[in-house]
Amino acid sequence: MLITEPWTTIADRLGLVATAPPEGSDADVVLAGADWPSTAYRTKTFPAPIRPATVHAHAASARERGIWLLLVVPSASAGVRKAALEENVSLLIVPGSPGSHVRGSLLSPAGRRDLADPTAATEPSRRPGRIPWATYALAFELLEAPKTSQRVLAGRIGVTQPRISQALQDLGDAVHRTPTGWEVRSPDYLADWVLARYPWQPRIATSWLTLDPPVTAAQRATAHLREGGIEHAVGGDVAADSIAPWARPSSTWIWTAVPVDLQEIEATPTTADAANLFLAVPDDPYLLRSADRPKNGYPVLSPWRVWIDLAHQGHDDAADALRRHLTTRRGPA
Structure with missing residues (x-):
């Protein structure tokens, strides 16, 4: 694993610069950039995959020091990624194989920034781009009130009627137009559609x-x-x-x-x-x-x-x- 690679990637893709921490600090690195306050991190690099329990243990130690924790691993299971989010721990995945890309998330008092795999954007998908938040807002409104006019929906969500028209197209067969407005074909179908797609994970x-x-x-x-x-x-x-x-x-x-x-x-x-x-x-x-x-x-x-x-x-x-x-x-x- 190239230990220098994460910091180069962070600088290139997030605009965050890594510098040395103050002398005597418990931190190992300081990251700072536009809209990202200077934040000191205690880092821990693992040559092999870890378990969620390891994330929890190191997070507890970092909390005792009152410092942010950043873990660097070659791969991470869904359980490890979930544990990192629960503990507000930054997690960088740095595979050892040539041509692989750094992924993961960084957290600071300013919030969270993700390092997505740059190759993901070039992979074919069944729909261009992610589903807009307004489309999910529309889906929830239609679950609450299955028969509602487009004008009322726009007022409740706080968007324009043209935006509602676009969102209705995103919902596809889950809804259909009636003489009085828009109606959900099946609450179960729309609920399953939301459950499968809605990005619930908190920031x-x-x-x-x-x-x-x-x-x-x-x-x-x-x-x-x-x-x-x-x-x-x-x-x-x-x-x-x-x-x-x-x-x-x-x-x-x-x-x-x-x-x-x-x-x-x-x-x-x-x-x-x-x-x-x-x-x-x-x-x-x-x-x-x-x-x-x-x-x-x-x-x-x-x-x-x-x-x-x-x-x-x-x-x-x-x-x-x-x-x-x-x-x-x-x-x-």
Whole structure:
């Protein structure tokens, strides 16, 4: 493995320059660039693939030092990549074979940047480019209200009617036009379409341990976020329980506009497997806009977005129960 290769790639593809850390620092390298604050990283390079447990162990050590962690590996399983995202650990995949490309993600206080494989853009695909966020927003709106006019959809999502027309084309056979507007052919078909394609993974997620039960933790955390003027909405099984009670919530999941320190409400930062409260910053610009904001109580994601939370978090039984409830309901509550 060429240890110098990641830093050259980072400079070429992300415009980030690697420099030496201050003398006496626990860090090994400092990365800085446009829109990327000077961030010091503790690096660890592995000559062979690692396990998720290794990511968690090194992340805990880095947290004790109060420093960002960057792991360099020759390959990474889905479990390792998931563990790195859960721990807010930067992960660079540097294969040893000639002609291979550096991939992975870098995290800093400014957020996350991905090093995609440059060859991926040249590989043939069934559709050009990624699906726009507005198309997913439209899909969620149609799941909530299967029979809706194009004008109403544009107003709810906050885009122009021509943009809605383009998004409807993206949905293909999942929808069809009627004399009164657009209608979902099958909620199950559209739900499966969203589940297979929607890029749910948060940009950044932090995990916390509290002594409160999930609903109380949600109340305290959202009150703190509201006082700070931070846009947010509750998802996961706490939100699901408020929509269609099925099983006692086991954790609290809150989407926020920015990362927030919850130590002021006596929450303790911890690893994802030990946490019962999670804060996540979405890549989807429509997610927080679509939340229901009651006069009393905390904001909650729309029901079908809550279902996506459950499905991607592995709460399969709760997700199936909520989906059956929403499919049977066939429209807004």
